[in-house]
Amino acid sequence: MGKRGYHHGNLRQALVEAALDLIEEKGPTGFTLSEAAKVAGVTPAAVYRHFAGRDDLIAEAARQGYEIFADVMQYAYDQGQPSALASFEATGRAYLAFARKYPGHYIAMFESGISVNRTPELAAVANRARAVLERAAEELSQHIPPEKRPPPSMFSAHVWALSHGVVELFARNSPGTQSPFPPEDLLESGIGIYLRGLGLIAPDG
Known part of the structure; x- marks a missing residue:
């Protein structure tokens, strides 16, 4: 899995791309929001500004x-x-x-x-x-x-x-x-x- 990271100020899209990486690697239920945040290169708290949960x-x-x-x-x-x-x-x-x-x-x-x-x-x-x-x-x-x-x-x-x-x-x-x-x-x-x-x-x- 390649870390795509947080680019160009578009945190929401960076999180989606992180989720896509994790879905391919671990399946749709095999990762947490915290892992998505880590792959995107942001803090877990930042995720909740855009998404209420993993679903x-x-x-x-x-x-x-x-x-x-x-x-x-x-x-x-x-x-x-x-x-x-x-x-x-x-x-x-x-x-x-x-x-x-x-x-x-x-x-x-x-x-x-x-x-x-x-x-x-x-x-x-x-x-x-x-x-x-x-x-x-x-x-x-x-x-x-x-x-x-x-x-x-x-x-x-x-x-x-x-x-x-x-x-x-x-x-x-x-x-x-x-x-x-x-x-x-x-x-x-x-x-x-x-x-x-x-x-x-x-x-x-």
């Missing part, structure tokens, strides 16, 4: 993570346009890419037990991220006959769950869950099987 600090890390995540998802969606299929597949891959590049944020968002409804700001940005995948699902689902069409929220939730499962089991070095296949291949093939089942892409062969 508030982790919630802010999660909020910032969702901001990045929403932007990553939107970029992936835009890169796939004008193809609804390409945009949908790109948002699935973006999930995996985000988890790898921003592990501290990812853990704060999805593994800390912090509710996305803890603050209005956190809820709003989490909804913005989900909305990108739902929009991609809704566009793609227009190619399914209405009587066979799942709701876009269900459609996107299935792919979110598939992406999350690949990340948790095979992209974050979970003990005893080594896969003989790269996580990217697992995710792509899983999404492919799902889309074939809905008739959105042609069967192999």
Whole structure:
């Protein structure tokens, strides 16, 4: 863990960055506010001018993570346009890419037990991220006959769950869950099987 320290007078952000370091190293419940203060290079008392407790600090890390995540998802969606299929597949891959590049944020968002409804700001940005995948699902689902069409929220939730499962089991070095296949291949093939089942892409062969 590299000590980031207190820079440029922005103590609040220095504490968030310290928390991200500690979350990556020890998990979301494996550190105290005093440790975060030490990593940030300030006294423990200074923390309470910005955060009431550790959960508030982790919630802010999660909020910032969702901001990045929403932007990553939107970029992936835009890169796939004008193809609804390409945009949908790109948002699935973006999930995996985000988890790898921003592990501290990812853990704060999805593994800390912090509710996305803890603050209005956190809820709003989490909804913005989900909305990108739902929009991609809704566009793609227009190619399914209405009587066979799942709701876009269900459609996107299935792919979110598939992406999350690949990340948790095979992209974050979970003990005893080594896969003989790269996580990217697992995710792509899983999404492919799902889309074939809905008739959105042609069967192999």
